[in-house]
Amino acid sequence: MNQRWLLVAFALLIGAPAFAQDKKELRWGTDPTGGGPYIYKDDPNGPYVGFEVEFAEYLAKKLGRTSKPVEAEWSTLPELLDKPRTGEKGIDIVLNGYEARDDLKQKYASTVPYYQYRLQLVARKDDDSITGWADLGPKKSRIGVLEASVAFDYCNKRYPGQVVPNKDVATMFNAVADKTHADVTVQDNPACVFYVADPKYKDKFKLVDDGRQPGAYLIYLRKDDKELLSALDTAIKEGLKDGTLRKIYQKYGIWNADQEWLCKELTGDFPPDDDAQVERTGRGGARSVWPLIPQLLRAAGMTIFLAIASFPLAMLAGVVIATGRVYGPVWVKIPLAVFVEVIRGTPLLLQLYFLFFILPKQFPVLAFDPIYIGILGLAINYAAYEAENYRAGIQSIPRGQLEAALALGMSPFTAIRTVIVPQAVRVVIPPVTNDFIALFKDTSVCSVILITELTRKYNELYNFNRDLVVELAFITAGLYLLMSYPLSVVARVLERRMGASAAGGHR
Amino acid sequence: MNQRWLLVAFALLIGAPAFAQDKKELRWGTDPTGGGPYIYKDDPNGPYVGFEVEFAEYLAKKLGRTSKPVEAEWSTLPELLDKPRTGEKGIDIVLNGYEARDDLKQKYASTVPYYQYRLQLVARKDDDSITGWADLGPKKSRIGVLEASVAFDYCNKRYPGQVVPNKDVATMFNAVADKTHADVTVQDNPACVFYVADPKYKDKFKLVDDGRQPGAYLIYLRKDDKELLSALDTAIKEGLKDGTLRKIYQKYGIWNADQEWLCKELTGDFPPDDDAQVERTGRGGARSVWPLIPQLLRAAGMTIFLAIASFPLAMLAGVVIATGRVYGPVWVKIPLAVFVEVIRGTPLLLQLYFLFFILPKQFPVLAFDPIYIGILGLAINYAAYEAENYRAGIQSIPRGQLEAALALGMSPFTAIRTVIVPQAVRVVIPPVTNDFIALFKDTSVCSVILITELTRKYNELYNFNRDLVVELAFITAGLYLLMSYPLSVVARVLERRMGASAAGGHR
């Protein structure tokens, strides 16, 4: 087979975006996976929104630049400042809910605070046992917090043994909502406001008690960017003073008294009153699963490819093994029986692992690409199962059939090929179809050898779209169904054409 | 069924250890999953060994106490100092390769350094392209480092884009050895010495170039433990001066010139020469998979339970569905066909997810324990497959059989039950056996609903015993084989007794 051809085909399936960079950009480092209301998407294919997005746009305008978010892993954002500003991941500032930290302040310059946050306690609305921070300890509530966050430190010190750390804000809120592994969660207040207002959680949560442990979100930048620093400081102060930031924060429901004190501290005065009604925003119902579907479809393509490439091999090998087991001499029967028992008796997962990771160490010549190992491994595994199906089929054919063929002078091989196997195939269409359909789902085991197919993609998307998990699950299930249903239809047609319905039509 | 009875049975399978605590202990916080040579086990059921273990024992002796390691997640160790010394996880000191850090020093007291480490570059022995740090950048080598480590910071700054972070030291060395996702790794020199000397990696690695970025390992303790601090400082200095630490460090191959300078710095003088031969230790061949087997066996018990509990249900439902599909009126046939197509067409994973996570939200009365959901979900899923198998069997029975039964005056139901189904069962023994055997492996999907069976246990052990992966894989595969082989034997006996071998014995 032409390996190159295959690779080209798959490269086309996956594609690769190209990058470009503008000179007059305010490049701000951010990690959108952190989620709302900082930076997120209402429409997965649309632009980012969030209060930090609008704040960055405001800053860029003040600076006479355009706003350009640069995405990176949250914990690595400050280190991007150590790298030159040019280049794909080059940034001017770090702007993503970073609090004042001594270690960072030593290495980087930082602006005045642009937001004053507090740790907020959130509980289920119907949970009457939690009415304040004071209830957490005596009730031994399980407290969901972000790993390595200020909230983690705070709660771990105060409520040792009660902290349930997690990597993901959405998961924590889900856990509280579903009463699974946390009773309450403690988060920075903007996140709390955002999730509590989410229509998905309508009437699910309540904000409990006052916020604790006030802290400031700052912008970090290079120590030698003195000019930029003072421009940013000025912009923040002006924005607070003239109500621009108030409008932005109000839009996301996070303006509060802390911000007024922040303004007073920075500018010597409280901001002017503003009674204008501001349209609040949230993630709303616009967040939808549809835009994720192309990714699922691409992954489904790999699933189909793996199944379609491997199952015919398995069927072929299965027929050969089955006839060998039924008609062969002992020295053929025994190894084939061992093959079938060992292969169907051990997990596909370990077989693939063996073929991909272990075997090539001994025999480097067997170090094929994952896709070939995947097809081969699936084919070998299913061959053992198909062999048993065909054996059942062969043994259901009355003895007289083979006798008649032999009596006509056919060689045993010809007799089996022309008389027995065609009848056996007819009988075993349903179990073979079963296995073909099961194979579509078993291709997911190939993720252990680095192949991304539908189930792995689902898991990936599920991780980043926890609130869409039901939709994702149904769509994924639907895609599998779409793959297998045509098989069922073809199988029924074959069955009917081959007249297998010996039992049909009685009354 | 008696739920309580089941739960008791499983509690017995799992068991729970009890804790006790001594007054005269030196309780030192450590995370053994970090591995050798700091703290590890040669024998999984034996005591911990490692240079920090022996160092702690030395300290305890000096203090007139006994050494007591207290295990916790590495990153949370300092926080244990914020909690009282008493209690299950109470500690006196943190001793586990913690370097000097400003944030920690602010909160905690710290001893003088007990070990001076450097970042060490390790490459494959046969990789002639890497002869020093200078080769990394131009060669664009992929550099494996521990996440959030000093090495990560160092390499990320110097070789941006080349860093491959990982959670696990062993994995990084494996990756380099197998040329998979890293070409070199940078680690603290003790870990490098340990892995390079590991017999498993004989002649695999080389230490490249000098160490970089020297740093100190310190002990952290409570700020008010002044007495303990000075006792520890004294013990470290004395240990360095009198050669005790030299012996310990030499035993693990990590004594070097840095330690001599450390001694001079702390005590004003280099340590005395010591020419005595010291037996070096390593993890050696003693590390074995056998002690892990009881855990695998317990998990295999769950696998067997799930399979044995669910498959008979699936078979029963399968027969009912199959006869309904073949002989039923249209209003029975169609819903059964839809059931079969939907259930076998969608992944078991999502079905279990649906039954366990989604359905109970709408119908809280359906919020069963995972074990029941697991059995039910498996039974439903396999019922669809078995229905198709039986349909194949039923349709392979000649039309005349049903006619004869009907002509005798049997009702259709009786005719199917006494004449058709018994013959159909005989035909489909091999595919049904196939499915039963496949089910043993499919029970692993139940890990999504929090059930620990064999595959999940394998994954767990594999994570913590990366160097035993081949043995673990073979043993796990063997256990599955041990479960399924008896089934095959029983199936063959049944086949023979029912005389299914219509095609056997020709010549």
Next chain:
Amino acid sequence: MIRATNIVKYRGEARVLDGASIEVRKGQVAAMVGPSGGGKSTLLRCINGLEEFHEGEVAVGTLKLKGSEIPSRHTLLQLRHTVGMVFQQFNLFPHMTVLKNVMSGPVYALGKTTDEAETTAKKWLGRVGLAEKHDAKPGQLSGGQQQRVAIARALAVNPAAILFDEPTSALDPKMAAEVMRVIDDLADDEQLQVAMVIVSHDIAAVKRIADVVYLLEKGKVVYSGPAAEAFAPGGPASALE
């Protein structure tokens, strides 16, 4: 007892039964003869409802099957309790022993106890000369032995009427005569007065026991009348001999 009137049946395009009629009264033996492929088996199958037909009517006692009408399950069950059948291909149950085969009707259709059924089954197996084959499976029997099991199985449910499709084809003349005698006895029994339709190519036997002969050719009854007349030299069925 049994009356089939103007039965028409198509198989695809072919008009396999073309208005065939036949009637048997209690205690009567009707023989159906005719060339291979003439529709004899098909007509028997129509009579006990194993085959649908397009026109005409089958009446068994008060039960009726009508052309192109789907009969109720109840009617079919009643019909088959009344009318027994011996198939041309025997259709023995291969997973049961000979004894169980013969017992299956009494037990599963009539609801008799196993003991009763066993007694009946053994009686009939004895009468067809298979007393020593009780525990054999059908696959272990010779062709003629299988045929006799099929006959015993049909008789064991005591039907009021029986349809025999070539019941002695695999039997040697002596055994065939014996089986025919058993059949004849059932018809002549004052109490039972079983009605019989026998498809057979054994003209000698037909002559001996048939009260009336139907000659079926290409789906049509081309002659019906007493056996003596049918096989008389130059008679309508004499060509068959």
Next chain:
Amino acid sequence: MIRATNIVKYRGEARVLDGASIEVRKGQVAAMVGPSGGGKSTLLRCINGLEEFHEGEVAVGTLKLKGSEIPSRHTLLQLRHTVGMVFQQFNLFPHMTVLKNVMSGPVYALGKTTDEAETTAKKWLGRVGLAEKHDAKPGQLSGGQQQRVAIARALAVNPAAILFDEPTSALDPKMAAEVMRVIDDLADDEQLQVAMVIVSHDIAAVKRIADVVYLLEKGKVVYSGPAAEAFAPGGPASALE
């Protein structure tokens, strides 16, 4: 041509063949008669190697099968190229049309082209009166039609000897006579001189065409001799009539 000598065969405990011997020469027609279960089918199956036997010898031309010896594949293949067989249960291939059934021997056993095979097959189907059933599947045929297909299939490979196991049991007397005539022609054909063994209960036909009659009872040949003598009044086989 065919000689079976002192064949002994057990089925479990039962001595199904008890030293049976039989011989047929080229162009000869041997008839095997006897009561149901006597071992006739079993003996035929032993002769063409479908069944192992425990003692005795089967010789077909120069080919030999010995009791309790496993013959080579080659011997069996040769044997079956020489000896054709018509089974009591027909054993037609249900997944092939009638025409394909008859063609299967010529194509798969003799390696003939499809065209040649089709010509042969059509010829034989014509001779047994099934010209218009070429495209039917065996399941769509009447019993007698199936039997005739089985006969045509066996004849289509032109074997030097043929074993018929009740070849006319499902046929009406007229059709049976016609088929018997076809068989007789093959034996009498000067060129072909086919050797035949026919198991049959049709005593009239046997009398007509058999050169020699074997009477098989309980696995033993209790009489062999000319047909005229066998069925003479008071003769050894007269009781069968």
